Amino acid sequence: VLVTVIGLDIGGANTKAAFLRSKDECVEELRTAIEYFPVWKNPKKLAPTLSVLREKVSGKAKLDGVGLTMTAELSDAYQTKREGVDHILACAAQAFADAPVFVLDVDASLVSMDAARSEPLRVAAANWAATGWLVAQLIKTCVIVDVGSTSTSIIPVIDGRVSVAGKTDLEKLTVGELVYTGGLRTNVAAIVSSVPLKDGVARVSSELFVQSGDVHLVLGNITEAEYTTETADGRGKTKREAMARLARVVCADIEMLTEDEIVQIAKHIYNKQVDQVIEGLNQVYSRVKSLTTAKIPVVVTGLGKDFLAKIAAQRLRVERIIDLSKLMPTDVVMASPAAGVALMAASKLEGRIVKWTR
Amino acid sequence: VLVTVIGLDIGGANTKAAFLRSKDECVEELRTAIEYFPVWKNPKKLAPTLSVLREKVSGKAKLDGVGLTMTAELSDAYQTKREGVDHILACAAQAFADAPVFVLDVDASLVSMDAARSEPLRVAAANWAATGWLVAQLIKTCVIVDVGSTSTSIIPVIDGRVSVAGKTDLEKLTVGELVYTGGLRTNVAAIVSSVPLKDGVARVSSELFVQSGDVHLVLGNITEAEYTTETADGRGKTKREAMARLARVVCADIEMLTEDEIVQIAKHIYNKQVDQVIEGLNQVYSRVKSLTTAKIPVVVTGLGKDFLAKIAAQRLRVERIIDLSKLMPTDVVMASPAAGVALMAASKLEGRIVKWTR
Numbered sequence: 001v002l003v004t005v006i007g008l009d010i011g012g013a014n015t016k017a018a019f020l021r022s023k024d025e026c027v028e029e030l031r032t033a034i035e036y037f038p039v040w041k042n043p044k045k046l047a048p049t050l051s052v053l054r055e056k057v058s059g060k061a062k063l064d065g066v067g068l069t070m071t072a073e074l075s076d077a078y079q080t081k082r083e084g085v086d087h088i089l090a091c092a093a094q095a096f097a098d099a100p101v102f103v104l105d106v107d108a109s110l111v112s113m114d115a116a117r118s119e120p121l122r123v124a125a126a127n128w129a130a131t132g133w134l135v136a137q138l139i140k141t142c143v144i145v146d147v148g149s150t151s152t153s154i155i156p157v158i159d160g161r162v163s164v165a166g167k168t169d170l171e172k173l174t175v176g177e178l179v180y181t182g183g184l185r186t187n188v189a190a191i192v193s194s195v196p197l198k199d200g201v202a203r204v205s206s207e208l209f210v211q212s213g214d215v216h217l218v219l220g221n222i223t224e225a226e227y228t229t230e231t232a233d234g235r236g237k238t239k240r241e242a243m244a245r246l247a248r249v250v251c252a253d254i255e256m257l258t259e260d261e262i263v264q265i266a267k268h269i270y271n272k273q274v275d276q277v278i279e280g281l282n283q284v285y286s287r288v289k290s291l292t293t294a295k296i297p298v299v300v301t302g303l304g305k306d307f308l309a310k311i312a313a314q315r316l317r318v319e320r321i322i323d324l325s326k327l328m329p330t331d332v333v334m335a336s337p338a339a340g341v342a343l344m345a346a347s348k349l350e351g352r353i354v355k356w357t358r
Numbered sequence: 359v360l361v362t363v364i365g366l367d368i369g370g371a372n373t374k375a376a377f378l379r380s381k382d383e384c385v386e387e388l389r390t391a392i393e394y395f396p397v398w399k400n401p402k403k404l405a406p407t408l409s410v411l412r413e414k415v416s417g418k419a420k421l422d423g424v425g426l427t428m429t430a431e432l433s434d435a436y437q438t439k440r441e442g443v444d445h446i447l448a449c450a451a452q453a454f455a456d457a458p459v460f461v462l463d464v465d466a467s468l469v470s471m472d473a474a475r476s477e478p479l480r481v482a483a484a485n486w487a488a489t490g491w492l493v494a495q496l497i498k499t500c501v502i503v504d505v506g507s508t509s510t511s512i513i514p515v516i517d518g519r520v521s522v523a524g525k526t527d528l529e530k531l532t533v534g535e536l537v538y539t540g541g542l543r544t545n546v547a548a549i550v551s552s553v554p555l556k557d558g559v560a561r562v563s564s565e566l567f568v569q570s571g572d573v574h575l576v577l578g579n580i581t582e583a584e585y586t587t588e589t590a591d592g593r594g595k596t597k598r599e600a601m602a603r604l605a606r607v608v609c610a611d612i613e614m615l616t617e618d619e620i621v622q623i624a625k626h627i628y629n630k631q632v633d634q635v636i637e638g639l640n641q642v643y644s645r646v647k648s649l650t651t652a653k654i655p656v657v658v659t660g661l662g663k664d665f666l667a668k669i670a671a672q673r674l675r676v677e678r679i680i681d682l683s684k685l686m687p688t689d690v691v692m693a694s695p696a697a698g699v700a701l702m703a704a705s706k707l708e709g710r711i712v713k714w715t716r
Contacts, residue, residue: 074563076590079612080611081611121614125609150564150565168614170560173560174555174559180564187547187564189545189548190547190562190564197532201532205509206509206539206548207538233398251432252527253437253439253440256526
């Protein structure tokens with residue numbers, strides 16, 4: 001049997017799609033696409049953006065179904081999550097009018113559009129469940145650390161099942177499974193309140209002068225091409241421009257600070273970000289003691305997997321750190337919720353779990 | 359002798375003007391105007407904004423001189439302070455072509471446009487010096503706590519002289535004389551990293567979802583009319599809309615949290631802001647021990663004088679807290695750097711200090 005589906009992960013800043021074709025319960029083709037689309041700037045453009053993304057990832061292919069997960073409902077373009085979920089579902093229905101759309105819920109099940117509409121909190125911000133489900137097919141027990149552009153999800157998987165303590169974002173922020181720090185878009189003023197400088201300590205400005213992407217660009221953790229969001233000042237993504245933004249966080253400029261001083265500031269912020277991830281991980285470990293034994297791997301994924309997730313796990317002396325991109329192509333890893341929800345949709349249509357094979 | 363001047367305080371978000379007419383070294387007339395103008399959105403509009411403000415505050419009055427101070431050069435519309443100072447001076451020269459413009463420096467002196475242009479760091483972010491100078495005419499020894507929309511300046515005055523340890527913003531951030539917390543525009547994610555909620559503690563989102571103005575509106579510290587900046591989501595300034603923004607900081611919405619829970623969050627953030635001001639004050643006190651004796655007053659000013667500056671001083675058990683608006687009209691207090699630099703300009707033109715009389 002041939003099944004053709006698209007998985008969609010509609011985020012606040014990035015929307016990701018995974019095109020998946022399976023044959024006899026095995027993945028034959030899987031490719032992803034990402035569109036930078038800050039939904040808060042113009043929610044009306046969401047439906048056309050989904051159509052563009054569909055075309056980009058699947059051309060004119062006929063679809064048997066669509067799997068959908070979202071976090072964009074949190075955007076302040078919407079007054080409530082209910083309003084956001086409603087609008088996002090309506091846009092998906094418009095862009096995929098020719099195929100059934102299934103929506104991921106926080107119990108890692110796919111539900112109908114109607115069910116999703118009637119219980120918006122059940123499907124809001126469930127994309128971690130898709131990543132968890134995807135990884136659980138490959139590694140039965142682990143802790144996933146998924147560092148995205150803006151936030152980090154920590155997802156415990158036990159005996160092939162996603163075993164989280166928090167289902168909504170609010171619950172996750174409380175139990176350590178969601179940490180609002182990421183590889184590109186995090187406001188540095190939300191990471192540190194002061195930085196070391198010239199034998200002293202300087203408070204930081206609370207403006208949005210510089211983002212984590214500038215820190216990682218200056219430190220060589222990402223390339224200009226990997227810096228895929230807008231900059232805080234609308235200027236370019238050269239190291240020099242990123243340094244100018246970093247200098248501004250202490251109300252200075254590149255004429256007042258040396259390169260070395262700016263690098264020291266960047267290192268301090270980087271360190272604090274690692275600490276934020278560690279704090280989340282520690283909170284998860286203290287709840288589920290069985291995950292702390294040396295045998296349980298940490299699976300790292302997302303654009304910050306190498307420079308944030310992996311470093312945090314290393315500092316906690318985790319013995320087995322598995323890079324998800326060793327098990328799957330990098331583009332799939334960078335869009336793991338979209339790939340996961342595609343695989344879930346294909347499995348639902350097949351009536352059996354479609355297997356990931358290299 | 360009659361002297362007519364304007365004092366200008368060109369900030370990143372608000373530009374303030376004070377019109378002052380003095381006769382025989384005494385202030386006869388003093389009135390102020392404020393224009394909300396976020397310079398980073400369109401620096402080209404600065405010159406016309408200054409002309410509008412001039413008209414607003416002084417009509418067609420002929421001017422003998424202009425006193426100018428600025429903080430807008432820090433805006434990321436400019437790559438360096440040098441570029442910012444240059445542009446701001448050029449705009450002032452354009453809007454006030456018919457009068458000599460004097461620029462305040464960090465030693466609380468007025469210098470020529472040429473001197474300012476050649477040493478931009480000498481005149482960048484010097485507006486605290488105008489406030490300090492103004493207060494020093496009335497109270498010889500004190501600590502001024504000026505809480506604006508975005509940041510707080512702590513200005514020691516000893517024997518009638520502004521006696522700061524930091525001259526640039528960078529130095530002030532290091533010594534506690536500048537604390538980047540204010541009554542309206544501060545991103546809540548830069549104030550707290552977590553908030554108490556439902557017997558637990560929730561991390562906060564690092565997005566710009568909610569500002570300090572929402573906190574103070576919800577708690578009744580400010581009115582809707584006093585909330586003079588844009589909101590984070592572009593929505594209105596009712597208590598309900600502010601509550602919706604506050605709920606979003608823990609990725610929730612007003613359907614998920616009760617009003618009481620949101621108020622508890624607001625109280626926690628408020629408390630942390632007071633702590634930030636206290637920390638700055640303590641750092642200043644620990645440097646200048648002579649200011650900690652019971653006789654030395656704290657002078658509170660700026661839009662956050664009552665709910666931030668005063669509360670911080672009370673918690674430190676300061677015995678004499680002087681509200682600057684008891685000594686001067688409220689509109690002058692809300693634009694104290696503009697009023698201060700106007701008084702300085704008038705004094706310079708007179709060749710003697712022009713006195714403030716009620």
